[in-house]
Amino acid sequence: MMIPQEILEKIDKNRQRYVEELLGFLRIPSVSTYTRHAQDVRKAAEWVLHHLKRLGLPAQLHETGGHPVVTARSPFQPDLPTLLIYGHYDVQPPEPMEEWITPPFSPSIRDGCVYARGATDDKGQFFTYLKAIEAVLAVTSRLPINVKVLVEGEEEIGSPNLEGFLKRHRTDLKADAVAVSDGSQFSRGVPAITYGLRGLSYFQIDLQGPRIDVHSGSFGGVTANPAQALAQVLAQMKNPDGTVAIPGFYESVVPLEAWERQELAALSFDEGGLKAYLGVDELPGEPGYTVLERKSARPTLDVNGIWGGFQGEGAKTIIPAKAGAKVSMRLVPNQSPSVISALFKQYVESLTPPGVRVTVTELHRAEPVLVSRDCTGIRAAARAIEIGFGKTPVFIREGGSIPIVNVLKEVLEIDSILLMGWGSPDDGPHSPNERLFLEDFHRGVRSAAALLYALAP
């Protein structure tokens, strides 16, 4: 079914109000990884709950072991397909604070963008669906398909409670397709449907040397230095050519198919623009693969954080007692986070030198995903994006992880996973000055509304 023109006009007319409402959502500092923000995270959940109720959808806030899950569903209409809309109301930590031009939780509009933590990841993108539902109901007073909404508050910490929640509510959440807008277009103005996501294995390494920081003059030469040991451990994570050195790391990697490499090569990817965005002269990485392949379809390892000893101004002559790092790997099909976890722990332990004690803690994991491109849902998504953006989408794989995608697939047995990012790739999710173009937000609302009709028989 085609979306009635009046709905799109309604969306165009209310564009400004939608943005104002979004700003209220962005003001809530719902940083899920910080326990000190637990009340703010709850506030964001309640904001979503009230918003869904205002749309006239029966909605519920569910307690979990961690942050709450909010669900809603339209009144059931038999013989119509059901779309599950997934989003998350939690955000990444805003640090480093000093890099933000305007504060992360005081949304600021400039140059046609809204700047705030969560603008693109995922508040601004997820919110488009609520506005689409509102516009449809305002014009027609019923939705063309059945809609279920699922919004969690733990995406940025690996959704530890969602799998259990889905298992308990398996029947209530049954759907024919699931829509997830938590990524981006291929490039600004080139909308995309994502059919692959990398997985994730995220660890913390803690090393202990002497029981306290000690004088490097008195004890230098006779006690192991945990910061030096950490450097040695981390250095050996990579081979000189940039590949990951963990034994067995590449064993289960499914090679890129020739047709897929051709398709990726056909996309006009702007390497100069990427260099400018990153502020670097080179884009080093695994030999034998293009930049686009390396950033979306090949596995990687990165040190996300590192610490130990004296970080202050000037000089302090100590051997630190402790040092540590956060290390994560992006995985591709068919790498399994549980296998990688065992390989990583074993390797780190084997590299730790004498005189230093090591603890490896897994903090986060996500399975890599490849979804079928050949289904009615994907075709409907492509039509919806054509209406919303005025362009046919390209098909891409994304370098990031949306851990929940695999869980939705497995637990709810939904094959039709519609991954459509409304944002631009340089929106800076997880970075300072995260933003969302208001034009992208608007196109997202239009696409979301069009999707409800495209899925209708």
Added chain:
Amino acid sequence: MMIPQEILEKIDKNRQRYVEELLGFLRIPSVSTYTRHAQDVRKAAEWVLHHLKRLGLPAQLHETGGHPVVTARSPFQPDLPTLLIYGHYDVQPPEPMEEWITPPFSPSIRDGCVYARGATDDKGQFFTYLKAIEAVLAVTSRLPINVKVLVEGEEEIGSPNLEGFLKRHRTDLKADAVAVSDGSQFSRGVPAITYGLRGLSYFQIDLQGPRIDVHSGSFGGVTANPAQALAQVLAQMKNPDGTVAIPGFYESVVPLEAWERQELAALSFDEGGLKAYLGVDELPGEPGYTVLERKSARPTLDVNGIWGGFQGEGAKTIIPAKAGAKVSMRLVPNQSPSVISALFKQYVESLTPPGVRVTVTELHRAEPVLVSRDCTGIRAAARAIEIGFGKTPVFIREGGSIPIVNVLKEVLEIDSILLMGWGSPDDGPHSPNERLFLEDFHRGVRSAAALLYALAP
């Protein structure tokens, strides 16, 4: 000349009061490396100034480009030798704060020790000389030798202004010997005279990758990671056997003489006690040298601090924009900090991988020192320690640096450098819960008074 018994009795009688006065000195948080403590550092200088004046010594506070220098001198008596007493009133930063049992600047007495930052390094040790002068003057109303006092406030940041100051006041500060109590006994109850000190080269390395922290999913595989690069740079500072890998590092090292190795081997060094103090099972280090040789007479390299990216609770999936480290080397005769500086910078630059920009900043340097053991000053010091501690001192080399020693030697042309530590080696200078045994403090006051007489004709 032998110290009159009444002076030692006076010291014994006033022991409690001396401690109470020391507590007042220790309460001043004179952390020289933190600009926010500049007023506290000045307060400590003024405390010393007033104390010297109370002793009846004409004293002066001198402005420098940084923290002030305090000097004093006894009324000149011709035909008597002159002793210059050196000390420093600044202290190391107290971090990590959470490790202190009682706050670093609220001195606490327990188990016969005073616990506070600066207790042993160097407020508690230097203060013994002021109490010694006070006791001598109280009994005899004149000192048996000429005394000059020089107290600086920048020792813990490498004394950047002292050399210039000494050059400007070369004539005023002329002396036959200089006493420095800024180290420790060989082991508690085994007093020592130190004839060697390691030098120091201290650097900060700053690495810049992407201009901002970026999402490790979106950009993992295409941008250099400065934390990973830092690990690679630091790992290559050491060879697998623990020796320093900087090309040319060992080139100018004067080998330990056979007689010196025999003398060091004859000292009963408690390796089990060292392990227990450090809380480690092993004392790894350069092959072919004993623990005592490695900690005092062989050069080393240590990472003093390391940082970059996300250090908070939980997981944040970023590639950091920046990473950095503090790295220092302890040097031995005849390694030159200026040569080492050039070798270090060149090596770090050569190790920095593509896609990362590096800056190396030298923060601190000190020349290694060996002083003559064969002079009347050293013999006098040995006699003074016998009186103060009731034991003949042993001769040792110390692993730490007292940068000023070489400057005193060169600028003031004083060969007779008396390095006598009153504290115990496990006092924890630079560590949390720094302390000084009150018994060591008391013996120090006695030794300092005895030294004034031992140097008198």
